[in-house]
Amino acid sequence: MNENTGWLLDLYPDARAGVVLWFVGEDGTRYRLRQTFPVTFYVAGPLPELRQVWRWLSAQPVELKLARTERRDLFQVQPVTVLAVQVANPAEQPALFNRLSRVFPHLTYYNTDLQFSLQYAAQYGTFPLARCFFAHDEAGNLQTLEVLESRWTLEPSHPPLRLLSIEPDCDPQHAAPRTLKLRYEQRGEGASERPVEYCFDLEPVRPLLANLAAVLRRHDPDILLTAWGDTWLLPYLLDRAQEQQYPLPLNRDPGDPEGLFQPRQPARREARSYFSYGQVIYQGPQVLLFGRAHIDVYNAMLYHDYGLEGVFELSRVTSLPLQTSARTSPGTGISSMQILTALHNKVLVPWHKQQPEDLKSALDLMQADQGGLVYQPLTGLHRDVAEIDFISLYPSIMVHFNISPETVNQHCPTASRVPELDLWIDQEAPGLVPDTLAPLLEKRIRLKERLALLPAWHPYRRAYKARASAHKWLLVTCFGYLGYKNARFGRIEAHEAVTAYGRETLLRAKETAEELGFTVLQLYVDGMWVQKPDCKTVPDFQPLLDEISARTRLPVALDGIYRWIAFLPSRVNPKVPVPNRYFGVFQDGSLKMRGIETRRRDTPPFLKRLQLEMLETLSELELQKTGQGLDLTPVLRLLHRRLKELRAGRVPFTDLLVTHKVSRKLEEFRGTSPASRALTQLQQVGKLFEPGQHVRFLYLRGEPGVHAWDLPYQPDIKSLDYDYYAELFARASASILQPFGVDEVTLRNWLFANAAYGAPPGVLPPARCRRVPLLAGILPATHARNSGNAVHSLDALPALC
């Protein structure tokens, strides 16, 4: 018997072995161990039919145990009598269930399509990269397994992982790559080897395969980090290896040691496009490996947000394998966590859930079917504004008020009423959803507290931030899953209860702020922007924070204090404010912006940078208290410089690329939008795009007006439509300058007609330069002339004066 400590890397069902587990030993060895692990699913229905199922199952050539038992279905009050089907080898379960559900399609099935790692986790408490104690015999059979750390710890151990990154020299969608760059390094505790780099030509093929195989054997990496590995690299390599009959050891699992079976091939999944939250999402094909994890940085959801550290954290808290958690959306993550809680509590997990919405009257529906509270801000520029956020408002509400599908609408003595609605929530036992969320929420709050204390230079900061961001996405989606009627633990009424509590909370916060003499500039679902004369520092706002959390009983935090913030009106109608379009500078000089061009994906990088530069320049200018406005000369100088660069053709093509998400198939486009013309160009050279993928193009003069970037040739630099780019330039700069009193006409005169910059906006220029177009102002005197802004005057004026 061998005893070891190490980290769990991967586990999956195997036709011969039952379960295969991979460990990274503390001694540096990688262990492949086996274990038998039967899995159970349940069938419910009328007893005579269950008897037929029993007979049918007994006749199947699969090793299984059948039993009659009682289990709890969350959506039913009484426990359900079910037939428990225990399959000895988990690898045989999917096929068996598939046959069974076709023979008996009308029965109710539970726990049938669960991720295998969750079923294992429910029994052993495992999660990827968990530090474990394990013992095994000489034949590699796992005897004991004990997890040594909690998934909720703030300081997880760092397993010493071997990382191999592979990257082609260019985007394979754009042009055919010629070389591959490889980099091998160690991460985590006790990393001693130096990074090694290689560069291989893609042609000729055979030496490439031989070299790759040699690198894989020499370094035996735990994680294969690729660029376009799912969509191009690994499928390409696997196809070449098959053509050449050359075994490429991408998989670490050698398959069957006796050679009776073929070596295991990597699992390949097809690409798909699907709708989620009204958006079409493209998920590329996937290549999953056995024994090591393959992560494609361009096919990993939200990788740009949280990186490898975030993938690890997502795996840890959801118990999903590394390769799965890197590719699945946070929504899958949160439902996995709920399934895990259900398995722990011996609650049945429905296969296809049928849960109709309760009947309600039209008036009830009007009150219940609302979202969060979204105000229209007081547009214009405001000084010394505090942003107060509820920490993970909706998850906090679910945990605090015990909102879960099975606790909603229970008229029992222990129930409490939801504000505004005729809904009751049982408070006696914690519900499944709050039970799942509570530790995650607590971990996030503790992590944020610790982050707030860490100085900016601290080496842990990055990792903490990545982890906090992974939690954030899980918590954000948990609300959607509560209301999605097809989600396994979703229920519309629970969703309505959450938004009702959310509105109540925010209104209470607003009332509190106004009672304490603050002006509420904006309310947005879980945030509030307030201001009060002479309140400038954190202690000035502390009493308000304390009072809000006392009255709402939910955690709030001061997100920051802005030196100034500008809420923008709608582009279409400047008299109408829009909720989520603003930018501002915090007291520490950092910027925050929402809804303006720099945050939009379809804005060329050149203009994104321009807006950032403008904001940085503005943030350095001190607003003068007298209401004299700002001297915008530095910003104007910047604009002229950048415009000159644009016109002189000194901005590289890559900075002018516009990116559009493909919303439908090419033949479904009705008009000829720039994106559809770019797609047509690409189709002509044989490059097809699926809905949800991104198409990049440049604007050109004349017909067809665009040049798709992934065409095999580059356009003539002279044919770029500089006028159109200048138009976009003017729009992007107008968004930023509008709150400073510069309207679009004035700005265009400055930019294109070389009008003189007479005076800071808001100040009447001296008589001798009256010919300069009058600037829209923020002072009452000029306000009268600018009738367009008259409606706002009452609210916007005190802000600066």
Next chain:
Amino acid sequence: MGRTLPSITQAFLQEQESFARFRRALRRSDQLALDDLFSAAQRHVAAAAYASHALPFEIFLLAMLLEEHKQVMRLRQLLHDTWDE
């Protein structure tokens, strides 16, 4: 997507649309004033949504009155200040 009720912004636009014939028959200057009234109401759609009133147009009318009254208050204050000087 998946809405059982029109959003408050949709409801607002529908109400505005239902006065299209009335607006068309107005003089140009009156049309602009009418547009101003609707813009004023649109600034309170959040509160209108929260109210979830069966007849949202009543709320929109009140919102228009509200903005008008704010203007009156502001002008009154201005006059007051001018007299003080």
